[in-house]
Amino acid sequence: MEQQNKSSQLPPSDWNQYMPGISADCVIFGYHDKELKILILEYKQSGVFALPGGFIRKDEALDDAAKRVLEERTGLTRIYLNQFHTFGNLERDDPKPMKTVLEKNDMPVSDHHFLLQRFISVGYLALVDFKKVEPKPDLFSDSCLWYDANNLPGLMLDHQQIVQTALKYLRSNINNHVIGQNLLxxxxxxxxxxxxxxxxxxxxxxxxxxxxxxxxxxxxxxxxxxxxxxxxxxxxxxxxxxxx
Amino acid sequence: MEQQNKSSQLPPSDWNQYMPGISADCVIFGYHDKELKILILEYKQSGVFALPGGFIRKDEALDDAAKRVLEERTGLTRIYLNQFHTFGNLERDDPKPMKTVLEKNDMPVSDHHFLLQRFISVGYLALVDFKKVEPKPDLFSDSCLWYDANNLPGLMLDHQQIVQTALKYLRSNINNHVIGQNLLxxxxxxxxxxxxxxxxxxxxxxxxxxxxxxxxxxxxxxxxxxxxxxxxxxxxxxxxxxxx
DNA sequence: CCAAAAGTGTTTTGGGTACACCCATGA
DNA sequence: TCATGGGTGTACCCAAAACACTTTTGG
The missing domain is CATH 1.10.10.10 (Winged helix-like DNA-binding domain superfamily/Winged helix DNA-binding domain)
Structure with a gap:
């Protein structure tokens, strides 16, 4: 009840306010202890790990949706953010992990549930100040934690590939001063x-x-x-x- | 009637086979007469110009949808193709041009028509051999013609911005041999x-x-x-x- | 004084630019 | 033979790489 109005919680009662079939997934990089870190969610009771992501409200720009996800998970505003690729393979259309999450959380599981459709995901890369972040899990998650980029847990769907693509993008832009500026x-x-x-x-x-x-x-x-x-x-x- | 089975025609009778709210728009570059050319559609009766685009079938990978659009408009297969950016601003959500197109073509115009919803568009860049292409208009178009990249007609929505982004991408990759390889x-x-x-x-x-x-x-x-x-x-x- | 980290100087290399010069060709 | 476009050689500049050297600090 008391969680329903928190902006960090999805409102599952009204999926209709979101564009169907499109999501934004964020690879949030931080730097701490000489390690490159990525924020990863673990869904409740299910052992499913995933990148922080969200949906696009029908009256919301794509970039703003990514920004909102970022702000909800980190508590920070004015984050450096960059779209890097959009993922739309068919292999990523696998409702099993999400079905597991819904079942473990006693949510109704119909085949046409919003969360079980095929999604095309726009990948965003974010650079944040590790020390200023207060990671917040979302409604479906037990945890939202930093993991070493070289030692991630097994991620659902193609999220590992999304991370690899983000890393490649980060490396090819290493000479851009914004990288150090935002991570140090x-x-x-x-x-x-x-x-x-x-x-x-x-x-x-x-x-x-x-x-x-x-x-x-x-x-x-x-x-x-x-x-x-x-x-x-x-x-x-x-x-x-x-x-x- | 005889047009219904052509692969180059959209089947408006069954919009339900496509993912709603997502499209793929292609900036198709050719080179001829020492000019960089782009393929542009003109919708029937309406004076509306647009990039060739299409929708993503529910059982089709995003890249394959772009490939299909390319093949339908150019008659070529195995085209060099590259996703470069996804456009999801709210300003691009303007049903007017498409409404005009529908009206001019005596199509039913309801506010919830598939074509009048908000679309997020994935931009693809293609490089083709000008001489091998036989441009084919789609169902809604009078023409599919080459225009000088520096002298395009006014394009609908944010298609001009999509072209500019594609050009920027092309320029920043000029040293990649695939560019000359595909345009010459x-x-x-x-x-x-x-x-x-x-x-x-x-x-x-x-x-x-x-x-x-x-x-x-x-x-x-x-x-x-x-x-x-x-x-x-x-x-x-x-x-x-x-x-x- | 020594070890370790930080900063500076020097040399070499290689790509980019500029320009001079030579080559081939048809009018 | 001349004008023109194509190809090669040379000199210069600058940034990157490699390495030597100096400076600073606490033990």
Missing amino acids: DETFTMGELQKLHETILDEKLHRTGFHRKMMLSKSLERLGKKKTGKAHRSPFLYRFKQKV | DETFTMGELQKLHETILDEKLHRTGFHRKMMLSKSLERLGKKKTGKAHRSPFLYRFKQKV
Whole structure:
């Protein structure tokens, strides 16, 4: 009862307000402990894992629907968000996992249930500040948790492929400053930025070359030095320049 | 009557076989007379111009639907095809142009007609051999014609924006050999290849630099010389190497 | 003073650009 | 032989890669 008006809950009583057969699935990336993380939902009682997703209201723009999903799952607004691909294979049309979820939750299961139809899914990639996120499960989920991108649980349908496509997109856009800007703190050392790039690309980078390249890109400004308390030279702090 | 079984005709009697609210629109590029061309439909009696598009059958993969549209409009199979973006703004939800089309064609116009609902459209880019294409209008169209990409008629809804996005995608992938491979003849001179690049990028390129770059890419093989009958040295013919 | 991390300098390489120059051809 | 388009060689610039070297810090 008390959950019905929460914006983080789907209103199953009125599926009719959503466009049928279309969903938006979000690959939400965070960075913590030198690991690239992805937010994954686990449906109640069912052991089914999935990407956070949602449906498009009939009076809502596609991008806004993705934004809404993002805000509902993370509690954040003004998130960096990017559509990267739309998935519409027939293999993804498998009502079994969702049927399991409905049954385990004592929901009525008719063959024509909104959730059991074929869906075409628009994939969105989001970059968020790990520390600011408060993951919130949706109505059907027990948990909404961060997983290491290299160690995800088995995901339903083609969600693993969606993640792979998102990763590929992320890697091919690694030189876009928005990536570091959204995954790191406001200020960071060159080593931290390099470690982020290495984690995303899954390869070692040459330290001095990386340093030079970053400075040549003119997108960083150097601030004061950071006292690390470690037995070595203290690094400078850097910050992404504000867009000119 | 005799048209009903043509695969190039939509079967309006059974809209129910299609997924509602989703369409695939194709930006079909050809190259002719040193101009980049796009295939555009003109709806019957209505002066409404649009990109070739279609709907997704409930038992059909999204990519296959785009392929089908391509084949129906061009008569070609095995076309180079690439999904590039999905359009779902609310501004594109304007039933007026389609209402006009229906009225002009004496079709019943109810507010809940399949064609008058809000559509989210998946944009596909296709590259075809201009000379091999036999453009075929669909059931609602008077014509399916090539237009210069820089001189299109006014298109309905956001189709102009879809074209611009496709052009941007094409330009950012200009170094992918599939572009020349699909828009030019089997063999071509370096000058012809350069002219194609210049047309797509809408800028002059340096002749010798272009030559060197193409040869360094290792994707071309040089064949015999071409007799042009012109008053100058006869150019070599080139061909894209088959994938290794 | 040593180890470890951070920062800078130097050299080489390779692609991109610019331009000079040569080649082939038909008028 | 001349104009024109096609092909090649050379010089220059700049960014990326590789490596040497210096600087800073706590132990």
